[in-house]
Amino acid sequence: MLKVRVNPIQCVAHGLCAELLPERITLDEWGYPILDGSALPAELVKNARRAANACPTLALILEPDR
């Protein structure tokens, strides 16, 4: 099972992730992501990968949900 995680140092609040994966990511009042880091159901994985690829600073990561 996978989950999303953000590298908060790399993140500069472009906000693409929240657009592409609203089921798991919302933005705070300054534009920074608030993540739901629970395991991704199968049907969300493709969008999660797209979101991670779309991040201009590669701050969004997919990793195993341990």
Next chain:
Amino acid sequence: MTLLPRLLSGVADGDVADLRSHLEVDGPLPDLRRRPPAQLIDEIERSGLRGRGGASFPVAKKLQAVSARRRAKVVVGNGTEGEPASGKDRLLLATRPHLVLDGAAVAARAVGAGEAIIAFSAGDDAVAAGLAEAVEERRAARLSDGVRFELFAVDDGFVAGNESALVNAINGGEAKPTFGPRPFQSGVRRRPTLVQNVETLAHLGLIARHGAEWFRETGTNLDPGSTLVTLSGAVTIPGVYEIEHGALLTDLLDHAGLTDDLTAVLIGGYFGSWLPANLIGRVRLSPRALSEHGASLGAGVIVALGGSACPVAETSRIADYFAAESAGQCGPCVNGLGAIAETMAQVARGTAATTAKSDLARWSSSLAGRGACQFPDGATRFVASALRVFARDFDDHRRHGPCERCSAQAVLPTPMAMAMAY
């Protein structure tokens, strides 16, 4: 039989224990070459020793994690002590350097490291000189420490003592936390690195001599041993005290002598929380006992807030300090702590919006876990606690502005370095 002092044995009034007096007080360290690493780790596990840097992580677990890695290991003794109201690490390094070096040698033997780096605050010339002399004394006495000691001075700063920040600084980078592999996986020169607070190392120096059972003779079953606390604020005798885990907070305050009516006590320093005076009656100073009050001993900082101080002015000043000390790497921390400081200042002045209380509550609960380190977590814990315990004072200030105690002398220290940054 007196069980205390242990770490502070033989160093009345800040005397420096040179090698000779160190050996007189504690005897020699056993020959570590005759102690298999696994046996050492087992002894430390049975002692129940937890880290004294604030996180209270089981030491044996950390030793095992580093020991299990493949490459040559490195030990780092963290004596940077970025927390302003804390003085225990500085005191240990200045007066008992040999006990800290003993512990570093024990840790190095346990994990299989050939080098031990002792990190301390760059502003501290006395510590630097004392450590250098202690290393030289051991060399001249041909002590077989089995490890090469190095000293590393770090510029002051609250986050500089964070493990990954310290390792980053040693590697030539900034003293700012990093994301990615943790020091135990990849640290100094990408080697598996054991980072331990210098007080933790000092305990190791004594456990190696006297054993796990001895360590457990004081303290409680769940939190064995002694620990150093730094007490300040409205007390006659502020300073570093060695206590047994489980000691009554009121006993410590009686011993130090209160100089004022007590309003509240800060437990755990700037990442800690406030206990109102009427609740401190049966509070015992151990991680387990404090967790039942929703508090944490942290790195042992305890501040008594007297009736002549203003909790709102104090909290506002610390909120400013937090905002200035952020490493500035993560949006939620920079923005969140900035907003908290700004709004807190408005509350103190009486110019805050009516939404100030709910804004502060919202920010205080939305930053945790969203930075690269625990700085926003600790800072918001402190702020949330102040908002709760001093709710009436905050309301009064928001409505009516500063009180007569606002201009009283500051109780919680915020180092001059912050002023220079402006």
